[in-house]
Amino acid sequence: MHEVSIAQSILDIAITECRKADYKRINSISLRIGKVSGIKIQSLLFAFDIIKIDTIAQGAALICEEVPVVGYCPECHDNFEVVSELILACPECGGARFSINGGRELDIVEIDVD
Numbered sequence: 001m002h003e004v005s006i007a008q009s010i011l012d013i014a015i016t017e018c019r020k021a022d023y024k025r026i027n028s029i030s031l032r033i034g035k036v037s038g039i040k041i042q043s044l045l046f047a048f049d050i051i052k053i054d055t056i057a058q059g060a061a062l063i064c065e066e067v068p069v070v071g072y073c074p075e076c077h078d079n080f081e082v083v084s085e086l087i088l089a090c091p092e093c094g095g096a097r098f099s100i101n102g103g104r105e106l107d108i109v110e111i112d113v114d
C-alpha cells in the first residue's frame, strides 16, 4: 500500500514547513490529487490518520481535492477534460494525436498552522 509512504512524505513536509516558520500545530493540509495519479484517497486518509498520531499534526485534517484529467489536442489547439477512464480520441475532432497533461499530480496547496 504505497499510500502509507505518500502520507508519510506529506506529513514530513508539513511538519518541516511548520517548524521552519516556528508554528506549533498543524490544523489542516490541503492537497490536489490527480484522478489518474494512482492514489486512492480513502487509503491516503486512512494512512494519514494513523501516522499523524503523536506528531504536531495529530489534530490535522487532510483535505483532498481531486483534479480532473486534462487532454490536449494539437488539431484543435485546445484542452479537453477526460471523463472516461479510457480515451482513444479527441472528443471534438475525433483525432488520435492528443496528449494527457493534468491528472497525475499530487500537490500540497496549503498547510494551515497555529
Ligand SMILES: [Zn+2]
Pocket (backbone or CB within 6 Å): 073, 074, 075, 076, 077, 090, 091, 092, 093, 094, 095
Ligand atoms: Zn481535436
